[in-house]
Amino acid sequence: MRFVIGLAAAAVALATAAMPVAAKEWKTIRIGTEGAYPPFNFQDSNKELQGFDIDIAKALCDKMKAKCEFMAQDWDGIIPALKAKKYDAIVASMSITEERKKQVDFTDKYYQTPARFATKKVGGFTAVTPEALKGKTVGAQSSTIHANYLEDLYKSKGVTVKLYGTQDEANADLAAGRLDGVLADSVVLYEWLEKGDAGKCCQFVGPDIKDVKYFGEGAGIAVRKEDKDLKQQFNKALAEIIKDGTYEKLNKKYFPFSIY
Amino acid sequence: MTTTPHPEAPPTASGFFGEARTGDLVALALAAVIASLVLSDWPVAIGTWLGNDIFVRYWPRLAEGLGVTLQLVAISIVLGGLLSLPLALARFRNRGFASTLAYGYVYFFRGTPLLAQTFLVYYGAGEFSDTLRGIGLWGFFKEAYWCVLLTFSLNTAAYQAEILAGAIRAVPRGQWEAAHALGLSKPVAFVKIILPQAFVTALRPYGNEVILMIKGSAVASVVTVFDLMGATRLAANRTFDEQVYLWAAVVYLLLVETIRRVWDLIERGLTRHLRRRA
Amino acid sequence: MDRIESLIQLLAWGPNGWGDEIAAGTAITVALGIATLPFGLLLGFLIALAKHSGGRTARMFGNLYTTVFRGLPELLTLLIIYYGGQRLIQEVQALLVEDPEPIEVNAFVAGMVALGMVFSAYSSEVFLGAFKGITIGQIEASRALGLSRLLTLRLVVLPQLWRFALPGIANLWLILLKETSLVSVIALPDLLRSTFIAVGVTKEPFFFFLVACLIYLVLAMISSIGIGWIERWANRGERRAGA
Structure with a gap:
């Protein structure tokens, strides 16, 4: 009898143990x-x-x-x-x-890599503090650290923040003139600004931004x-x-x- | 145990006036609730009481978004209504340029998705920004809000033109003949006799169109407009919490129900003279 | 002219053009519509039955269902199903099995379910209207002939019902075809989404979105022709009787 119980217990133990091991x-x-x-x-x-x-x-x-x-x-x-x-x-x-x-x-x-602003070469802005951008429209990709940064620090200072599904769309609206600037990863912006024709309109502005609280x-x-x-x-x-x-x-x- | 053949027996038997008054009160109360959502922040107090931080933080954004949604729908329904009048009239010509144009317009806007139309106007305008700037229209097309408003107005104009054309057709011929017999010219007869009757016929479909527009307006969120849907998506994306979608669902349902009831109220008021006394 | 030619070339087949991508997207749009239809029709029919001849609870449920899914923006319904549905399935699974095999709600299925629910809410109203076209006398007659409820439904009600419902359903199909475009928001590469990707690369939004709109129009035209054909076929018996 004890043997049977022992066997059953072992079987149960094996059955329950087998699952997580296989999953790992x-x-x-x-x-x-x-x-x-x-x-x-x-x-x-x-x-x-x-x-x-x-x-x-x-x-x-x-x-x-x-x-x-x-x-x-x-x-x-x-x-x-x-x-x-x-x-x-x-x-x-x-x-x-x-x-x-x-x-x-x-x-x-x-x-x-740090974040950076980009703006139009002609008619863009030069300073990137929330105060300097008051009344301007700035874009970023939604659900990103850049979007959160703009939403939390710039929106309350009177900057209009627009959020896009992809960075491409934000860039396109900067080129078209719907946005005064975009905030994004500097390397991603570099790719757009320096390679290809689409980014010829625009340039980097302001220093690298590395605020760990937002940019991690x-x-x-x-x-x-x-x-x-x-x-x-x-x-x-x-x-x-x-x-x-x-x-x-x-x-x-x-x-x-x-x-x- | 006997089963009645019509379990959903019409409730009007209980007395028309009593019925109507409760219905009216509910409609007005709902409208007041919607207005209070936009104008005051009492839901935040409830959120605080429930200890729901996400709600407290993001409800104001949703309320703001609700205001944008209401604006978008109200303005585009009115603008679309104005535009629908010439469109509906042109549809009555048998042939000719205007009639073909109106037909093509209505066919295009009713046959393609509102989302695709919004993309076409918003990104299309972006592509031609230099040209638009040259003719001084860029200030308008620059803003996503105006692009969306334009698209919605053009879209609902097509639907409203069909509603109106159908309603005009439904006015009995006798009305035209009677107006003619009274010596009224055709335009006067149209404006004073036919159109008012057509509007009454069209009321219900118009109400449906308003509701469809409220639902359709959610696509504005896809091109950076923070309407109710846009604010909802922002909150959901930041908090990673799906409950935000459910709040939005409640607000949309409340809004649609309000419109439905308020519309019934208006319809009853405008058709009072047509009702038979029992 | 050169401009037009270069635009047309963007629609070429193969690695340099976007013709094949857009065609594949169109196929997904059509497939989604066709996959949604039977699901939406069946659900709509059941909801209509509940509203027409169900008990108190069934009727209440049917009315609530219709109110909710006709009142919510389709985009919101879609996002709720896509994000919320996944979570719901997981929690239900976690209750039933230990270490569950993940069931994925992919964008296509989410789109099908969401659009199908909206479709069923509207089609239930169409069916309800069609039920009213079948006179009580016919039901009484079939009872008198000794047909069971189920047989009455199958032999007397259904054959007429679908003919009465056809114009309404056809209209809903045309709406459904347009609403499939919403799934592009949850990354299903349908017609609109493929167009969007092409725009991202080519920077020709006006041209590509116009092409997409025209394709939707063509789909609507083909549907209209098909619907006309089905309607004539459905009413063939009527015509003969009338002649």
């Missing part, structure tokens, strides 16, 4: 990204995802001996979709901020709070690609300066 093996990692944020992540004309974020993710997956599957997701819904388990990690230039940390966990940063500690990979193991594996792989030079190679592929 990350053979395939589904990665969500925006696909509309060049040069970090964007879709080429064949709808393939490309960019620095994508290359970093692929390098990390290589180190973790896991298969990466990418999927594009609108920025506004990118954290809700992670929590909804549409994918397991976000590699989309997401800044590590206190507000987001309440929702998801972040790995260590994989790059850090750089861009990290976001995972669900319960996936601590995945976070650890990402951190380990990240340290490895920085150490073995893979990171530097990828950095050079996209930027003439270090963005770490």
Whole structure:
């Protein structure tokens, strides 16, 4: 009798233990990204995802001996979709901020670039303080640290803040003259201002903005709070690609300066 | 246990006046609630009492957005109504340029999504900003609000033209003949005899159009306008909390219900003379 | 002229043009509409049944359902289903199984459910109107012939019902076709979304959005032709009787 009970108990223990162990093996990692944020992540004309974020993710997956599957997701819904388990990690230039940390966990940063304003070359503004921009209209991408920064510090000072689904739309409205300026990641703006014709209208203005309260500690990979193991594996792989030079190679592929 | 053949027996049997008065009061009360949502911040006090921080923080934005939605709908319904008159008239010509143009206009605006029309006007205007600046119209097209207002007005004009044309057609021929017999000219007969009757027929579809416009106006949020929907999306994106959508749902339902009841009230008032006494 | 030519070239097939992307988007738009239709019709029919011949609770539910989904902006319904629906499914799953396999509410399904619910709210009213076209005498006659309730529904009510409801449903289909464009907001690459992506790259918003509008018009025209054909077919019996 005791044997039977023991056997049953062992069976129950095995059955309950088996589940979480199986779940902890990350053979395939589904990665969500925006696909509309060049040069970090964007879709080429064949709808393939490309960019620095994508290359970093692929390098990390290589180190973790896991298969990466990418999927594009609108920025506004990118954290809700992670929590909804549409994918397991976000590699989309997401800044590590206190507000987001309440929702998801972040790995260590994989790059850090400051924010900057851009304005029209002709008829633009020169100072970027909230007081100086009073009465002006400034744009940013919605659900970003840049949007929050403008909403919290500039709106109350009489600056009109417009928010867009993608950075592209904000840039287009700056070029058309609907906006007096945009606030965005400096590297993303650099790509638009310096490469191609669309950004010829406009230029950087003001200093780099690094307010940690808003702009956080750089861009990290976001995972669900319960996936601590995945976070650890990402951190380990990240340290490895920085150490073995893979990171530097990828950095050079996209930027003439270090963005770490 | 007997089952009646019509379980939803008409409630009017309980006495017309008593009925009407409660209905009127409900309509007015709802309208007052909507107005108070825009003009005062009593919901914040309730939010504070419930300890709902997100609500306290973002309700003022939603209330502001509700004001924008109301403005957008009210102005575009009126402007669209004015524009619908010549459109409806042109539809009565059998052939000719004006009639073809009106037909094409109505077909285009009723056959394509409002969202696509909004994109066409907003981003299309952005593309031609230099030309528009040259002719002094950029000040108008620069603002997303005005672009949206223009699109909505053009859109509802097409729907209202169809409503009006249908209503004019529904006025019995005898009315024209009687006006003619009285020696009224055609234009006078149209304005004084036909149009007022057509408006009465069109009241109900007009009410539906107002409600459709309230719902449709949510697409303004896609081109940076902070209407009720825009404010809702901002709050939902910042807080990562889906409950914000539910508040918006309640406000929209309240708004639509208010319009429906207030419209009934107006309709009853305007058709008093047509009602038969029992 | 050169300008027109270069614009036309933007619509070319293949890696340099956007013709294939927009065609694929159009296919998604049509597929979404067609996938929504049966779902919306069935749900609408059930809601109409509840409102027409259900008990007190069923009628109340039916009326509430109609009021809610005809009153909410379609865009809001869509966002609630897309973001809220996912969370709801997860919480229900968490109650039922330990460590659940994630069920994904993708943009297509969310669009189908949201548009289907709106469609059913409106179509239930159409069906309700059609029910009224079937006279009580016919129901009594079939009772007298000894047909059960279900058989009456199948043999007497349904064949007439769908003919009465057809014009209303056709109208709702045309509205549905336009409303599918809202799913572009939740990143489903439908016609409007594909156009949007093309605009982002080519910086030709006016041209591309105009093309998108024209495609919607063509879809509406094809639908109208199809509807006319179905209506003639549905009324074939009537015509013969009248002749």
